[in-house]
Amino acid sequence: MRNINVSVSQSGLRDIWYRFKKNKPALIGFIVIIIIALIAIFAQVIADYQSKAIQMYPIERLQTPSWQHIFGTDQFGRDLFARTIHGARVSLTFGLTCAALGMIGGSVIGASAAYFGGAVDNIIMRIVDVIMSIPGILLTLALITVLGQGLRNMIIAMTIGMVPGFSRIVRALVLTIVRQEYVEAAKATGCSSFRIIFVHVLPNAVAMIIVYATMNIAGLIIGAASLSFIGMGVQPPEPEWGSMVAEATTYMRLYPHVVLVPGLSIVITALSFNLFGDGLADALDPRMRD
């Protein structure tokens, strides 16, 4: 396992960037993420949502890629490029929001468990154990069943599924920090628990927490696509990569591009985040320091 007893000072950030830069695959991942993010932000400028990604044109259905439709068209004659870039919006929003919310929730719960210790720690960690023994996809699906479908409920369900694992990691991180002298000093000067956790403890763990969150984004994006694929996530006609694949399976034998385009979009995005997250973790790992 990685050594998680790290704290990153301001001057350390330059070190990290220097080591990260040397890792070419991670750098490529980072650049691809920026490109995808820019495309997602300007999706509406590149192709109009209503007229390009939603409106159906039966005459143009199932065209293979051409200059007019660089990714081809789908079974309803919609431009796959327009749908793909609007799909990037959904996937990125989902991945980033879930990772951020999971990170915040996990930090608060994990840090409280580690800081207060004793009975509080015991109760929190037992509940975490129990939730983690429920297969992730079942927990998410059960929550969606009771909350209803749609992007917002999907985010809530996936975040709840993520928080326990995150709490466990943050707890381990914080345990090493809580024993340091400066925390003792803060206690002695009469700081409130709240202040100690949020001002003295968590900022020292924040770099590692962000790395863990980043490493989860790829999985979250894949999870969202999988939920939509089985019809429990984002509903058609909204362009989401997973539901685009699901809608197109009947046509894939003769027109493979209808499943290749959205599928490869997921793979490229997930791979970029995986490379980026791995590179970030390596750059932070003190063992790699020379």
Add this chain to the structure above:
Amino acid sequence: MTRYVLKRLLYIIPMLLLIVLIVFLILNITPGNPGRIMLGPNAEQYLVDELNESLGMNKPVLQRYLDYVLGIFKLDFGFSYRTQEPVFEEILGNFPTTIKLAVFSVIVSAFIGIPLGIISATKRYSAMDISSTVSALFLASIPEFWLGLIMMLIFSLKLGVLPAGGIGSIDHYILPVLTLSLPTAAYLLRITRTIMLEILREDYIRTAKAKGASNQRIIFKHAIRNALLPIITQLGIRFAYLLGGTLIVEAVFGMYGVGTVILRAMQLKDIPIIMGSTILLATLFMLIMLIIDLMYAYIDPRIKSQFKKGNS
């Protein structure tokens, strides 16, 4: 040792009750309307109300929870709203397909992932190491449903060498098992590599080297033996995960297993099935973890001796 086993077995009871409580609470966030689901949208309201009452939907949540827990001890998980069959039988009847998928997948992925992980760690930074870690990262970035569809497209629809879906012969299992195994193998490769690298840095490996042991002897006699336990733990976790995680692959290849039962129940809000299957799978997960822990204690002499001294 017996004391340790007993302690662990007793410890699992409150944990199981907690599982039931949490699953029960999640699925009762919104009041269900099973009468409506069973009788359909055209039924008279008074019939629906009567049915809801006879099912105990009007009782307070706590009462229903206690009834449910008492039922579990008799393996009574209630009845499916849709088929009116007992939940336990509905799930158990479809378990063989899922178990076969999980067992085959764990075996296949172990045979691919573990040896490659060991080779990658012992020949660090070699072409072999780089290519297998890169492909592992790549495989971890492919959604299962898409991997399954692409394999189906190539091997069934284009080449026509394997069936595209259904259950029956062993042929039907090849593509689904491959779909589940490749990402699992990638995961095992990465974890095995990490574990092995960790062990190769240990002092006893350096000692063995200093004593002039051959490379082969160090790897096979010292490193792999110590790496095996954590690797087996990971295998167990993956197996438990696969039991609940075959849902998507079952959907892609049209195999009727527990995953399909659960997915259907989710679409129809068949709460007893969802509750029963989630509780059963979580219980299974805990039992598998318990078995691994006990195995640890049994195999590893360090843990064993700890409990002999009586400081458990």
